[in-house]
Amino acid sequence: MSNKTLIVIGNGMVGHHFLEQFAASPAADDYNVIVFGEEKQLAYDRVHLSEYFSGSTHADLAMGTADWYTENNIDLHLHEQVAGIDREARTVTTAKGNYQYDELVLATGSYPFVPPIDGKDNDNCFVYRTLDDLDAIRACAAGAKTGVVVGGGLLGLEAANALKSLGLDAHVVEFAPRLMPVQLDEDGGAVLRNKIEELGVQVHNEKATTGIVDGEDCRLRMNFSDDDFLETDLIVFSAGIRPQDALARLCELDIGERGGIVVDNQCTTSDPHIHAIGECALWNKQIFGLVAPGYTMARTLSAVLNGDGEAAFTGADMSTKLKLLGVDVGSIGDAHANTPGARNIRFNDEKAGHYRRMVVSEDGKKVLGAILVGDNSHYDTLLQYALNGIDLPENPESLILPESQGGAPTLGPDALPDTAQICSCHNVSKGDICCSIDAGATDLGAVKGETKASSGCGGCAALLKNVVDSELEKRGVEVSKDICEHFPYSRQDLFNIVKVNGIRTFRTLIEQHGSGHGCDICKPAVGSILATCWNEHILATDHVPLQDTNDTFMANMQKNGTYSIVPRVPGGEITPDKLIVLGEVAKEYNLYTKITGGQRVDLFGATLSELPEIWEKLIAAGFETGHAYGKSLRTVKSCVGNTWCRYGVQDSTGMAIFLEDRYKGLRAPHKVKMGVSGCTRECAEAQSKDIGVIATENGWNLYVCGNGGMRPRHADLFATDLDDEQLIKTIDRVLMFYVRTADRLQRTSVWMENMEGGLDYLKEVVLENSLGIGEELEQHMADLVGTYQCEWKTAVEDPEKRKRFREFVNAPEKKDPVQVWTTERDQRRPLLETDAEPA
């Protein structure tokens, strides 16, 4: 028979759950159980409180029934507030009398925090916690048009839903810059905001309420710290909760600094006969404001009271999955990627309002956390991965891709419906990508060019690549990172192999690490890598056959087999004497001349055998090769800067010349262009260059990875107000990191877009030296700068190299018969097929 008494103070969800556990346990036989509830009603589901306004009654929300309590011999005292606890006498006191206990359980929950705002006690201001609160709100809502919830957290949005259900124009005022700042990140908050605004709830972020006064059009006016205001008929405060620890304070139990009844792993307070569970309990300096940890505490305590010596509460996973205003929201584990090295995979379908972020460990093997908005169907799987530390599959992103139509979720990009938005910046769906592939795009670059996907923020680059690869494979197109059939490696892999093994020739590389004899894809790529690593002359015997014809002959082949010549004009600055030489040479060889977009002069129509002679003359006049033929630095465009311009703030021309001289000859995965502007008017168009420099009052702003041409990309601001030395150091690192890690023929813009982590990652590597290779990159650049040679100067001085510039080795005087000319606008140009037609 029962001879001991167990008293539970509080009849909320956790208190009720405890009773359910306890009543079903052996110890139930040993105790008389008395429960005190402050409210009139039996424990009810507070998580779904807002349903009270959409038709649910207390009975619908109730956790149990009065019959259940009777059946289990639980003495239920509702609407009976406990006034005090006498720990020595082991009694609790209510208005109706004293009750003896052997064990006491505090399940008093929490109370809403109301910020100390002038006017908060107005009759039209409420909190959102109990059914009584809701009744009061409902009464007030009669005749009201507008309602405001202060607080954009989980409960605040529930409250907003409640106001909406009452037919009010609902607003949410949130101090933080996004909704649910604890659970969500910026993007997730934004998707949620869009969703609930679509549902008719207006969101006001970053608003601090300073006072509540009488309104003009409504009952109240809320004044904000930014001098803005909002008129409303009623206000609901839902700005967080505080543990209800008043009774514990009165009887001097240990209380945390910021409130909360201190408990140990057995949910026992500083008094061994008093226990606390749920939101009132402070475990390991934490309050758990969710129902699930409260339930865990309830189960633990029940076991403890049953004499289970092993039972312990050891913290709880704060992952949550809920529906707010009908919108799925989920937050798992380390949702904000606070773990060092954590990386993110994101899927954002703004059209459907689905946002998913998966936080994975540095090695990419485990799920650390996740954020889900709009669709919780992936929650359970992700939670399993996170909680159980299961190794991720090879394509972890498949875990957050949408399910295929019906059925169980399948993994992989196949699961994406055609309507799924891949790139939100340019609103590109999977269907658009499939269309571009069907229309002939055969690789990632082509799809990007066609659809613009991943050319905005670049955040979808990885997903896009997945989808493209998957779709290409479906169509039987082989997708491989291998550079070509001769090397099972990417350019970056090859770079590392060459560098690490000290390989100096193509032959060694292909014999040791490849197969066959190479081709026009791998040879120039390796040629470029060898040049970057060892900086030997590109016409050294071993390297000649690696070069594209333009590199081999150090000029740009034109359609009739002749070449154009572009001498370097650093920064676009040129003396009259040098201009005259260009004119004289052009005249002598009858070359067509045109000013280039890079502030130089292009001389067209030189035959192969004329090239060395022309260059002898140019070199004698002080010119150097301009590398217009190379995958290397082309020009550094500049304005005149503060030397001449009344707006200029720095010497942009001087800086441009310095940069051009420093980086000329650097072999890169693709051509590199730079620009330097002397002020923010940006006359040098630096922001469309791979490296853009814009003068400020204090130094230089550096922009990176811009592009003009076929697919323009605005460069990203990388660092501000650098002095000369910092600027050079930073450019050294960015360029060398690009040279080392980019794919073959990948401009910096695409390199950036494909880079995992994007701009932030590049900043970490370059500015914060996160990989610890900063000095190495600088040293490598210094070595290359130190070994620069003008390729043309070396070539014209070497008879062996000059031998290559014979059009027909057995007939030096023979003119190529297909090179025929005509005159247009006073200059010579090739005769075209269309010219042959009679006029």
Next chain:
Amino acid sequence: MRTTSQWDIVCTVDDLVPESGIAVWTPEGPVAIFYIPHRLPALFAISHTDPFSGANVLARGITGDLKGEPVVASPLYKQHFNLVTGQCLEDDSVKVRTYRVLLDGKAVRLEVSKAKTLVEAA
């Protein structure tokens, strides 16, 4: 028996560039000669004229092999030509002329039609 062709000396070994091509002028027009040292035979000769552009540039292309076959890539529009057959890999209907070429001591001999001499053609 009358032969209809002759083997003209067009250049010497020293004129060749390993793994690459050079151009010679012949009575039959410009010919590209490629020297691929690891192959036997190591010399290949095809027309120097790129059929897609009409320009005489094929000797300046990058050599290599695709699926085991020796090829050169046109430096203008990048089509590949089989060095043995002259077949364009990207377009079945396009084929460039091929020539027989051999090494005679240090001399490189190319087979051209008889009765036309180098001097006449030049």
